[in-house]
Amino acid sequence: MKILVTGFDPFGGEAINPAIEAVKQLPNTIKGAEIIKLEIPTVFHQSARVMREKALEVRPDVILNIGQAGGRAELTPERVAINQDDARIPDNEGNQPIDVAIQADGESAYFSTLPIKAMVEAIRQAGLPAAVSNSAGTFVCNHIMYQSLYLAATELEGTKAGFMHIPYMTQQVVDKANQPSMSLDDIVRGIEVAIEAIVEYHDQEDLKVIGGTTH
Known part of the structure; x- marks a missing residue:
């Protein structure tokens, strides 16, 4: 099995992005699956071009995108990506699409198409906070999740895809009062056990456990 794991470069004035820092530290093999690591730009459409080029080259069984969600305290696999770019801030090339479809x-x-509830349970069993998220936002994180699933639906039949948001790294919140964070080691461990669940459940249905919210 091949798993393509992507991580974004820094954005929004941050000097680092825990997404790519964590992806770089993942083992090259997890539960027998080959882990292919890819840095992608925090740029609408360019991120998808870089991802698509690599995915068509290596033909992965799974695409897992990782992105920073400053303000979240948990590792959060995303349930859904919507066909809409609506940028609150510009991306790293100054693009700021508002109410634009990602793919016509x-x-x-x-x-x-990842086992998001099994991923959450695996992370929690590793002693780390995790929850299913029902909104990936409308910035480049939602964009790359949507593009990965679109690619799987149109060009990579049989490939599963999804996205997981991660909190700030500890050093990022030194100047951010009351913002949750997580150590890089814990973020890496959380992603690793989530991938273990992806491998384990690749040919199985996801867990049927409570993961919803009231609002």
Whole structure:
């Protein structure tokens, strides 16, 4: 099995991005699966071009995208990506699309094809906070999740895809009062056990456990 794991470069004035820092530290093999690591730019469409080029080259069984969600305290696999770019801030090349469809011929939304509840349970069993998220936002994180699922639906039949948000790294919140964070070691461990769940459940249905929210 091949798993392509992507991580974004720094954005929004941050000097580092825990997404790519954590991806770089993942083992090259997890539960027998080859881990292919890829840095992608925090840029609408360019991120998808870089991801697509690599995915078509290596033909992965799974695409897992990792992104920073400053303000979240948990590792959060995303349930759904919507066909909409609506940028609160510009990306790293100054693009700021507002209410623009990501793919004109794409579905209104694509649901993750990863075992998101099994991933959450694996992370929690490793002693780390985790929860299912029902919104990947409308910035480049949602964009790359949508594009990965669109790619799987149109060009990489059989490939599963999804996204997981991670908190700030500890050193990022030194000047951010009351913001949750997590050590890089814990973020790496959380991603690793999430990938273990992806491998274990690759040919199985996801867990049927409570993961919803009231709001």
